[in-house]
Amino acid sequence: MSPIAQTETLSAGQAAGQAAGQAARKRRLALLARAERARLETAWAELPQRPGYRMLKPAETGLVMLRGRAGGVGQRFNLGEMTVSRCVVVLDDEGASMGVGYVQGRDRRKAELVALFDALAQQDHHAAQIERDLLAPLEQHLNRQRAVRAAKVAATKVDFFTMVRGED
Amino acid sequence: MYVAVKGGEAAIENAHKLLAEDRRGDMALPEIDVAQIREQMSLAVDRVMTEGSIYDRDLAALALKQARGDQVEAIFLLRAYRTTLPRLGMAEPLDTQGMQVSRRISATFKDLPGGQLLGPTFDYTHRLLDFALQAERQPSEAKQGGTLPQAMPQVVDLLNAEGLIEQECPDDDDEVVGDLTREPLMFPASRAVRLQSLARADEGYLLALGYSTQRGYAKSHPFVGEIRSGMVRVELDIPELGFAVDIGEIGVTECQMINQFRGSKSEPPKFTRGYGLSFGYAERKAMAMALVDRALRAEELGEDITAPAQDQEFVLYHGDNVEASGFVQHLKLPHHVDFQAELALVRKMRAEIAAGDTAPAFEEAAQ
Incomplete structure (x- = not known):
């Protein structure tokens, strides 16, 4: 069931709604992938009721080949691999939401937790709470970290002066 | 030619125990942590990841610890580990x-x-040893600007x-x-x-x-x-x-x-x-x-x-x-039989020269 295949038969309004949904999911998965596992574990433990779920793809660790481009923009080449863990879950309740977790590294439990929150966030009664308690604080934290790093790098900006030589 | 040999199991086991002991160094000092290598030997980690061809900072740090800091050995360990994992996909080209x-x-x-x-950067540093690093000391925080x-x-x-x-x-x-x-x-x-x-x-x-x-x-x-x-x-x-x-x-x-x-x-x-x-x-x-x-x-x-x-x-x-x-170091493995054959050949050639009859052995050697 590919969302891209579906798009072809959707009206413009539905397609826009789906694009927004896709953007929200991309943001969610990018943020969850950057969370510490302990943070996700705590958030899971603090849920008022934890849903039952089954594994569509049990958590596993493998490698993803990373690619560069010659000159940064040209033809592609294989640079080397990266460890990635992934997991796909389906919740037991009537919505039966499917959640995916793809994370850098070898932490399979983290991939499982990301998949669970991805599934939960698709349900209206969980979405707002996950946004407020997990995603928004994560985003703030990452933005702050990036800004501090950028400011430290910016402080190393230098102007090279070319000394005037000769007559002029 | 490398010929498989038997025996030496006890010697090998003891050699590995000695290696483990030497890796640990002076027991009076605290053991180095993989996370410390990852954070404080980060450029060594970078090289092991690049040439080991796997981006995983913890694995590279572990490999460095196991290899006693020998980069090429650590790279070898990563490459060997790689063969145990399935490939999950190909990423988009890095932007x-x-x-x-x-x-x-x-x-x-x-x-x-x-x-x-x-x-x-190391550029513009004077490349003078900084003895202050021998003492435990927190660096002052880097300045922010812009x-x-x-x-x-x-x-x-x-x-x-x-x-x-x-x-x-x-x-x-x-x-x-x-x-x-x-x-x-x-x-x-x-x-x-x-x-x-x-x-x-x-x-x-x-x-x-x-x-x-x-x-x-x-x-x-x-x-x-x-x-x-x-x-x-x-x-x-x-x-x-x-x-x-x-x-x-x-x-x-x-x-x-x-x-x-x-x-x-x-x-x-x-x-x-x-x-x-x-x-x-x-x-x-x-x-x-x-x-x-x-x-x-x-x-x-x-x-x-x-x-x-x-x-x-x-x-x-x-x-x-x-x-x-691998190819250079395989020379360390027993080549006893090979070497015996070479010895016999050199002895024969010398004997033939001494007898005033050189041609046959050189022909044989050239084959």
Whole structure:
């Protein structure tokens, strides 16, 4: 069931709604992938009721080949691999939401937790709470970290002066 | 010829115990933690990841600990570990223009947009040993000042209004990208395969080859168009979703080398390019790789092949330190039978010379 295949038969309004949904999911998965596992574990433990779920793809660790481009923009080449863990879950309740977790590294439990929150966030009664308690604080934290790093790098900006030589 | 031998199990086991003890060093000192290696020996970790060809800081730090700091041994350990894992997919090409830079300099363009950002460089340090590091001490926090733009276009393309520098063009998405981990090296190797091979190649070897091009073995007159180092996003197509998702960040260093080119029968004079890319903060590696990448483009650009760095087979067959180390070090394994045969032959030849009859043995030796 590919969302891209579906798009072809959707009206413009539905397609826009789906694009927004896709953007929200991309943001969610990018943020969850950057969370510490302990943070996700705590958030899971603090849920008022934890849903039952089954594994569509049990958590596993493998490698993803990373690619560069010659000159940064040209033809592609294989640079080397990266460890990635992934997991796909389906919740037991009537919505039966499917959640995916793809994370850098070898932490399979983290991939499982990301998949669970991805599934939960698709349900209206969980979405707002996950946004407020997990995603928004994560985003703030990452933005702050990036800004501090950028400011430290910016402080190393230098102007090279070319000394005037000769007559002029 | 290596002939399998039996025996020595007890000796081997004891040797490994002795190795473990020597690895630990003075027991009165605290044991070094893998996380400490990851954080405080980060450039050693970067090299092991680049040449081990797996981005995983904890694995590389563990390999360094196990290998007692021997980089080539640690690289070997990562390569061996790699064979135990399945491949889950191919990431989208890294967008180095979207890098959150830690460093970005150009030696050719003084006034580059965004400025020259030195970052955490060893350059301009005096290379005097800092004995203060012997004491436990927290560094003072780095100063903050200003902001950086969200994206930084490649300087070389940005400042190429006259078109005097050759442009790199993307390949077709449907084209197969050669992969050395799946198929053996064949000649002539495509640029994609050459770049993959150079990315995995031994840093010291590439440094020496790159240096040789500067000293006149394949004159290439290089200039650093740009070096940048920092974090880039990894985007992976998720089959369950049907679109690509950002699954994390890795550190990389990129070098854009610009080289003088006199022109050939088919090409007018212009500047050509060499490219280097490595995991982590590995500027020397990226620069050396860019020099050798450019030298290996000799045939494509119609240049005479006169130097080792331009010779694909020479460069690519000898750059992998796991293979090179394996072949050199296999000489340590018992070659007793081989050597006995050689001994017998030399004795026979000498006996024949002494008897005044040289021809037969030399003929035999030449076979």
